[in-house]
Amino acid sequence: MDNSSRGARKRAWIRAGQAGLLCAGLALGVALPTDGALAENAVPTYQPWTGTTQGKATQKLIADLKAKIAQAEMDQAASPDFLADLKKALADYEAATMVSQAQPFLDTFSDGEFATNPAWKVTAGSWQVDKSGSNRGLVSKIRQQANLNSLLGNLLNPQGTQTQANAQYAAIYTKAKLPGFFAASTKFTSKDRYGGLQMSLYQGASAQNQYRLAYQPGNNQGLVLQKVTASGATTLGAYNGALNLEDGNAHQLSWSRDSAGKMIVQLDGQTAISASDTSLGGDFDGILLTNVGGSYWLREVSVKPLQ
Template sequence: MDNSSHAPRGLRKALLASAVSAALITGSLLLPAADAQAENAVPTYQPWTGTTQGKATQKLIADLKAKIAQAEKDQAASPDFLDDLKKTLNEYEAATMVSQAQPFLDNFSDGEFTTNATWKVTAGQWQVDKSGSNRGLVSKIRQQANLNNLLGNLLNPQGTQQQGTGAQYAAIYTKAKLPGAFTASTKFTSKDRYGGLQLSLYQGASAQNQYRVAYQPGNNQGLMLQKVTANGATTLGAYNGAINLEDGGAHELTMTRDANGKMTVLLDGQLAINASDTSLKGDLDGILITNVGGSYWLREVSVKPLQ
């Protein structure tokens, strides 16, 4: 007698979650018993090692979905049970599926920025400084008017003057397939108490869509978290207070976003901004750094999937 449709729904879901978790470890859910117990059977799945783990997980989930669909067609199980099983499997897939995006790290220790990773300058001047306490990818721009509303199209070269010493801002980017749920950070040294530094993860060939965190020395909003689209920049959150990091030391600015769109900004490991946004979907296409006035040494830029 099938009692699965009469069990309390909460208990049934808990049992289903356990069943799916066990299946994802053993690869045995809904497999015929004879196949599972055959002593001389050739293994269907290879050991999950290194970069093969994501592919094995995707294959297993696809197989489970196919078996659930067949069970529905054959009316081989309670419809409520199959509905709960599909929901549990979808939730697991959304939470744990390995993205095709890759982690990114560049500390400029090789003394250049044009290969491994390949950064491209679109405005101002950038160079790697390996000497003294101020080291890293350096950019210097004289104090300008408020340029915090810079929008997309920053990946296109801005003309001879913009790439020279008279540039109003400095911009540099690198293409990289990055996860939509991420931890992005830069370790930097700041010298001038004006202007600002912006770290953006972008989508699109011209960085039309971005998530951007901005450090603004001398401003009464020392940090801002923004979403940038074709319609303009929207402030998702801000730290209302002056922040001055021009003490000669290195500082770390971190922006995170989880799979549910919850976002944070941390400065030197301390929470500064909480926000939420789900409007940008899928993976991201690269990293954009913009200097809107000041002298900055970027010691490290990193992006990794948010666990």
């Protein structure tokens, strides 16, 4: 076989390889760069995928496409720029799929219970829902204080039998797939000027990683924003001043985190803390509420993707 024949066969094989990769990319629903000749001559081999993005078939398709890209790179069967664009499109698709698994969360406790829709689980102390009077919502009352930094991880496991009289803290959590870049808020009423209320977004089966926002009545740092890991709690920012929210009114704590890790905490619409941290990546697995001393009525807890 002469060189011209071998060259013609090689060019035909390369075009076929490019067409196959392109069709696989289109099956994922991603936009890929093409040239005019390839778009004109390619014959579709695969049909567009219409199943769930979380199914096993999609996972297999992604794995197969990665393998074909790797083989094409090894055999130099396609343009390096084309393969780079295809890999980037695949990475963007996987990232978008991961984000889409997170869902907005809202509970106003207006149904009078917390065991279902959504399901909260008590691991320490006593919690109940109060639907009457000016103070209403998810209620927790603790008379003894616990040190803020002593409550690290493992709060999703029951703490054994504790009576309301001897409980040192109260904890309740709900599992929910929550976005890594979020806008969270809670509306609550506080009665006692001691102890504290903590709201955490956690990762892991034992809440080993958390971003935690704490209200501390009677403290010269009225609000504290922390990162909690197995190695301890790190303060990311604080409101340096006492806060007096024990006035019988409901107050709203709002808390956001953007894609650059910038976090803003607002109290009743006024910025109280600005901080930044990028060390906890990915989605969060749930919400943890902890009462370390005081009486609190939570009227609303919400988390949604940051717009």
